[in-house]
Amino acid sequence: MANNIPYKTYLTEEEMPKQWYNVRADMKKKPAPLLNPGTHQPMTLDELSVVFCRDLAEQELDDTTPYIDIPDEILSFYKMYRPSPLVRAYCLEKMLDTPAKIYYKFEGNNTSGSHKLNSAIAQAYYAKKQGLKGVTTETGAGQWGTALSMACAYLGLDCKVYMVKVSYEQKPFRREVMRTYGADVTPSPSETTNVGRKILEEHPGTTGSLGCAISEAVEVATSTEGYRYVLGSVLSQVLLHQSIIGLESKAAFDKLGVKPDIIIGCAGGGSNLGGLISPFMGEKLRGEADYRIIAVEPASCPSFTRGKYAYDFCDTGKVCPLAKMYTLGSGFIPSANHAGGLRYHGMSSVLSELYDEKLMEAVSVEQTSVFDAAQKFARIEGILPAPESSHAIKVAIDEALKCKETGEEKTILFGLTGTGYFDMVAYQKFNDGIMTDYIPSDEELAKSFASLPQM
Amino acid sequence: MANNIPYKTYLTEEEMPKQWYNVRADMKKKPAPLLNPGTHQPMTLDELSVVFCRDLAEQELDDTTPYIDIPDEILSFYKMYRPSPLVRAYCLEKMLDTPAKIYYKFEGNNTSGSHKLNSAIAQAYYAKKQGLKGVTTETGAGQWGTALSMACAYLGLDCKVYMVKVSYEQKPFRREVMRTYGADVTPSPSETTNVGRKILEEHPGTTGSLGCAISEAVEVATSTEGYRYVLGSVLSQVLLHQSIIGLESKAAFDKLGVKPDIIIGCAGGGSNLGGLISPFMGEKLRGEADYRIIAVEPASCPSFTRGKYAYDFCDTGKVCPLAKMYTLGSGFIPSANHAGGLRYHGMSSVLSELYDEKLMEAVSVEQTSVFDAAQKFARIEGILPAPESSHAIKVAIDEALKCKETGEEKTILFGLTGTGYFDMVAYQKFNDGIMTDYIPSDEELAKSFASLPQM
Numbered sequence: 001m002a003n004n005i006p007y008k009t010y011l012t013e014e015e016m017p018k019q020w021y022n023v024r025a026d027m028k029k030k031p032a033p034l035l036n037p038g039t040h041q042p043m044t045l046d047e048l049s050v051v052f053c054r055d056l057a058e059q060e061l062d063d064t065t066p067y068i069d070i071p072d073e074i075l076s077f078y079k080m081y082r083p084s085p086l087v088r089a090y091c092l093e094k095m096l097d098t099p100a101k102i103y104y105k106f107e108g109n110n111t112s113g114s115h116k117l118n119s120a121i122a123q124a125y126y127a128k129k130q131g132l133k134g135v136t137t138e139t140g141a142g143q144w145g146t147a148l149s150m151a152c153a154y155l156g157l158d159c160k161v162y163m164v165k166v167s168y169e170q171k172p173f174r175r176e177v178m179r180t181y182g183a184d185v186t187p188s189p190s191e192t193t194n195v196g197r198k199i200l201e202e203h204p205g206t207t208g209s210l211g212c213a214i215s216e217a218v219e220v221a222t223s224t225e226g227y228r229y230v231l232g233s234v235l236s237q238v239l240l241h242q243s244i245i246g247l248e249s250k251a252a253f254d255k256l257g258v259k260p261d262i263i264i265g266c267a268g269g270g271s272n273l274g275g276l277i278s279p280f281m282g283e284k285l286r287g288e289a290d291y292r293i294i295a296v297e298p299a300s301c302p303s304f305t306r307g308k309y310a311y312d313f314c315d316t317g318k319v320c321p322l323a324k325m326y327t328l329g330s331g332f333i334p335s336a337n338h339a340g341g342l343r344y345h346g347m348s349s350v351l352s353e354l355y356d357e358k359l360m361e362a363v364s365v366e367q368t369s370v371f372d373a374a375q376k377f378a379r380i381e382g383i384l385p386a387p388e389s390s391h392a393i394k395v396a397i398d399e400a401l402k403c404k405e406t407g408e409e410k411t412i413l414f415g416l417t418g419t420g421y422f423d424m425v426a427y428q429k430f431n432d433g434i435m436t437d438y439i440p441s442d443e444e445l446a447k448s449f450a451s452l453p454q455m
Numbered sequence: 456m457a458n459n460i461p462y463k464t465y466l467t468e469e470e471m472p473k474q475w476y477n478v479r480a481d482m483k484k485k486p487a488p489l490l491n492p493g494t495h496q497p498m499t500l501d502e503l504s505v506v507f508c509r510d511l512a513e514q515e516l517d518d519t520t521p522y523i524d525i526p527d528e529i530l531s532f533y534k535m536y537r538p539s540p541l542v543r544a545y546c547l548e549k550m551l552d553t554p555a556k557i558y559y560k561f562e563g564n565n566t567s568g569s570h571k572l573n574s575a576i577a578q579a580y581y582a583k584k585q586g587l588k589g590v591t592t593e594t595g596a597g598q599w600g601t602a603l604s605m606a607c608a609y610l611g612l613d614c615k616v617y618m619v620k621v622s623y624e625q626k627p628f629r630r631e632v633m634r635t636y637g638a639d640v641t642p643s644p645s646e647t648t649n650v651g652r653k654i655l656e657e658h659p660g661t662t663g664s665l666g667c668a669i670s671e672a673v674e675v676a677t678s679t680e681g682y683r684y685v686l687g688s689v690l691s692q693v694l695l696h697q698s699i700i701g702l703e704s705k706a707a708f709d710k711l712g713v714k715p716d717i718i719i720g721c722a723g724g725g726s727n728l729g730g731l732i733s734p735f736m737g738e739k740l741r742g743e744a745d746y747r748i749i750a751v752e753p754a755s756c757p758s759f760t761r762g763k764y765a766y767d768f769c770d771t772g773k774v775c776p777l778a779k780m781y782t783l784g785s786g787f788i789p790s791a792n793h794a795g796g797l798r799y800h801g802m803s804s805v806l807s808e809l810y811d812e813k814l815m816e817a818v819s820v821e822q823t824s825v826f827d828a829a830q831k832f833a834r835i836e837g838i839l840p841a842p843e844s845s846h847a848i849k850v851a852i853d854e855a856l857k858c859k860e861t862g863e864e865k866t867i868l869f870g871l872t873g874t875g876y877f878d879m880v881a882y883q884k885f886n887d888g889i890m891t892d893y894i895p896s897d898e899e900l901a902k903s904f905a906s907l908p909q910m
Contacts, residue, residue: 006467006468006534007468007534007535008534010465012461013461013462076545077837079461079462079463080462080546080836080837081837090531091535091609109564110837110838111833111837111838111839111874111876113876150834150837153833153834153835154546154834154835154837172879172883173628173876173879176879176882176883176886177839177876177879177882179883179886180830180833180839180882180886181833181834182834375635378566378608378635378636379605379608379609379636379637380608380609381535382532382535382536382565382566382605382609383565383566384566384632384635419566421566421568421628421632421876421877422876424627424628424631424632427631427632427635428627428631428634431631431634431635
C-alpha cells in the first residue's frame with residue numbers, strides 16, 4: 001500500500017511520556033467533588049486516606065496540577081509492555097472501501113489483556129511506597145483483577161480480589177491467571193465480610209454485582225491493618241494514570257504529522273475513554289484544537305444516553321463516598337443476556353461533567369451489532385477484540401461508512417482497549433446465532449432511579 | 456536501570472527482512488530427502504504437489520537457494536503483527552542476580568498466540584495464488600489451527616481443521632476462536648474420513664493424536680477438488696518461513712551492537728527453534744561466528760535426547776512421505792499427564808541433521824520444573840508464557856544461574872514462542888500442586904521404536 005504511514009507506530013523509550021496529564025486542571029467547571037455519605041460534605045484528604053493510600057488520595061483531590069511526574073519505578077514497569085502501538089487499520093479501510101483513515105491505539109498486548117495495567121501498577125506502586133502490606137479490589141469480567149495481580153506480583157504486595165460470583169464461575173481461566181500471579185480470589189458476595197453476609201441473607205442465590213464486590217473489598221481494606229482499597233475505573237486518579245494512552249497516541253500522531261478528526265472510545269466507568277481523550281480534550285478546553293469525541297456504551301447499560309446526572313452511591317453496600325455522575329442508580333443491574341463488560345451503573349465524574357457541557361457525545365449500541373463488528377474486525381485486522389473494545393469498533397466502522405457516503409477523508413482514532421481471549425463464551429453465543437439484545441424499558445430505569453440518594 | 460539497551464527493540468518497517476533464509480543452502484551435508492512410502496524413492500516435485508501446493512512443494516525440495524523473496528502480500532500481513540520485539544529481560548536478570556544478559560524474542564503478540572502465524576500466512580498465500588479453494592490441517596493444542604484460521608479468513612480461503620479430540624473437548628475456547636475466524640473444526644479421529652473410521656474401529660474411545668489428525672487432514676486434502684494440505688511444523692518449508700524470527704532477532708542485535716553467546720529454543724517438531732536459529736546457524740556453518748545452540752524438549756517426549764535417527768512415518772495412518780529424523784516411533788504417544796505441547800514423535804529433518812553433526816545440543820526437562828520457571832517468569836516479566844515456550848525459559852534460567860556461579864557475563868537469547876492464555880487448565884494443575892512428571896521407561900521406548908518402518 002503506497003503510503004508513508006506505517007502499519008504500526010511505536011514511540012521509542014526516550015519518546016515515551018514521563019508525566020501523566022490531569023485534564024481537570026484545564027476544566028473551567030471542575031467535576032463535582034466526592035461527598036461523605038454521612039455528612040454530604042466534600043471528602044477531605046484525611047477521610048479519603050482511610051480508603052486509599054495517601055498519594056492516591058491526593059491525586060484524587062488534585063484538580064489544578066496539569067502534569068504529574070510518573071515515578072521511575074512505574075516508568076520501568078511501563079517499559080515492559082509499553083509503548084503500545086498506534087495502528088493504521090489499512091485492511092479495515094480497504095474492506096470498508098472508505099476514504100476515511102482509521103487508526104486504533106491497541107492496549108491489549110499484555111497479559112492482563114487490556115489497558116487496566118496502566119493504573120494497576122500506579123496504584124500498587126503508591127501502596128508499596130506507603131509501606132502497606134497489600135491491597136483489595138473487586139473485579140467483574142476479570143481484566144482489572146488480572147492487571148492488579150500482575151502489578152502486585154511484580155512489587156511483592158498481597159492482593160485480595162473480590163470477583164463477581166457469576167464471573168468467578170463462568171471464567172475459571174481468568175481466576176486461574178490471577179492465582180498464577182499469586183492473588184487471593186474470593187467469589188462475591190461472600191461470607192468473609194459483613195456486607196457480603198448481609199447481601200447473601202437478603203438475596204440468597206444472588207450471582208453478585210460489581211457494586212456488591214466493591215462494598216466487600218472496601219470493607220476488608222478499611223478493617224485490615226496495612227491494607228487499602230484500589231479501583232480500576234470511575235475515579236479521577238484512574239483517568240490520570242490512563243492519560244498515558246492519550247499522551248502516547250498524541251505523540252505518535254505528532255510524529256506522523258497527522259491530526260485525528262474523530263476520537264471514539266467505549267465507556268463503562270470511563271477509564272479507557274478518559275485516558276484516551278485526555279490530552280485531546282485538554283487542547284479543546286484550551287481552545288487550541290477541536291475534535292469530535294464519541295463515547296460508546298451498551299444499549300443495555302446506557303448511563304450516558306439515558307442516565308441522570310446526579311449524586312449517587314458508587315457501591316451496593318453504600319459504604320463508599322457519593323459521586324456526581326451520569327448514573328442509572330446503584331440498584332441497576334444489566335439484564336442477564338448482557339455479555340460484555342461496561343456494566344457499571346455510573347460514569348466517571350470527569351467525563352460526566354465534560355458530557356454535560358456538551359464537549360463530547362455519546363451513543364449506545366446493541367450487542368449483536370457489536371459482536372458483528374468484532375468478528376469483521378478480527379477477520380481482517382487479525383486481532384480478536386474484547387467485547388468492550390468492540391463497542392468502539394462498531395462506531396468507528398459506522399463513522400467510516402458515513403465518510404464513504406459523503407466522500408470525506410476524515411481521520412478516525414479509536415481505542416482498542418483489549419483482547420477477547422477470555423470472552424469466548426460470548427463469542428460462542430454469537431457464532432451459534434443465539435445472542436440476543438436487550439434495551440431496558442423506561443419503567444425499569446424509573447425503578448432503578450428510585451435508588452438514588454435524597455440530597 | 457543505567458543501560459543503553461532498551462527493554463524492547465523493534466525494527467522499523469523498512470528494517471524488516473524482505474527475504475526468508477534457507478539454512479539448508481549452507482549445510483554441507485543436506486538433510487535426508489522425504490521418501491515415497493511405497494517405493495522408498497525420494498519424493499518428486501509432482502508427487503509432493505498432490506499434497507502441497509506447487510510453490511510450497513518447490514520450497515520443500517529446495518536445499519540450495521539461500522534467500523527466497525517474501526511476497527509483498529505476505530510482507531503486508533507480517534506488518535500487521537510484526538516485527539515482534541526483542542526484549543531485554545532486565546527484571547528476570549535482577550531477580551536471578553546474574554551477570555548474564557538475557558534477551559527473548561517474543562512471538563506471542565498476535566491472536567494465534569504464537570509464532571505459528573509466520574508460516575500459516577505463507578502457506579495460505581501460496582494456496583490462494585494457485586487458485587485453490589481451501590486447505591486442510593490438523594491441530595493439537597490449537598495454536599497452529601488458530602493461526603491458519605486467521606490467515607485463511609484474511610485471504611478468503613476455506614479452512615478445515617482436524618483437532619485432536621482430547622483438545623477439542625478440553626479447549627472449547629481455542630475451537631471457538633477458530634470458528635470466529637470462519638474455520639470448520641472437526642474432532643479427530645472422526646467419521647468423515649476412511650482413516651478416521653478405521654482408527655475408531657480399531658481403538659473405540661480413543662482421544663486422538665496428532666499423527667492421526669494429520670492422516671485425516673491429508674486424506675481430505677488429496678481427495679477433495681481444490682484443496683491441499685498444510686502443516687505447522689517439521690517440514691523444511693515451515694523452517695524457511697519461520698526464519699523470519701531469527702532474521703529479525705539478528706537484525707535487532709546488530710542494531711544494538713550485541714552478539715548472543717547462547718541461543719535456546721523449545722523443540723517439538725522444530726518450527727520455532729529452526730526459525731530462531733537459522734541465520735545464526737548459517738554463520739556457524741559458514742565459519743563466520745560461533746554460537747552455543749540448545750534445543751529444549753519435554754522429558755516425556757524426548758525425541759532428540761532419547762530418539763533414534765532413522766526414517767519414520769510422519770503420521771499414524773502412514774499416508775504421508777517418510778522423513779529421516781530423530782524419532783520415538785510414530786506409535787509413540789506422550790503419557791496422559793503431559794500438559795504442554797511439544798508432543799510430536801519426530802523432529803524436523805533439518806534440525807535432526809544439524810543435531811547429528813553436533814552443531815547444536817539438546818536437553819530434556821520435566822514439566823513441573825517448566826511450570827515453576829513459567830510462573831517465576833510471569834510474575835517478574837509480566838508475560839504469561841505458553842507451556843511450550845516455558846521449556847526455553849527453564850533452560851535460560853539454568854544457564855543464567857551458571858553464569859552467576861562462574862561470574863561470566865554471557866549473552867543469552869531464547870525464543871518466547873507464545874502466551875499461555877488457553878493453557879490455564881495446565882496452570883491450574885500446577886497452582887493446585889497436583890501436576891506430576893513422567894519419564895518414559897526404556898522398555899516403553901523400545902516398544903514404540905518397533906513401529907519404525909523396515910528400510
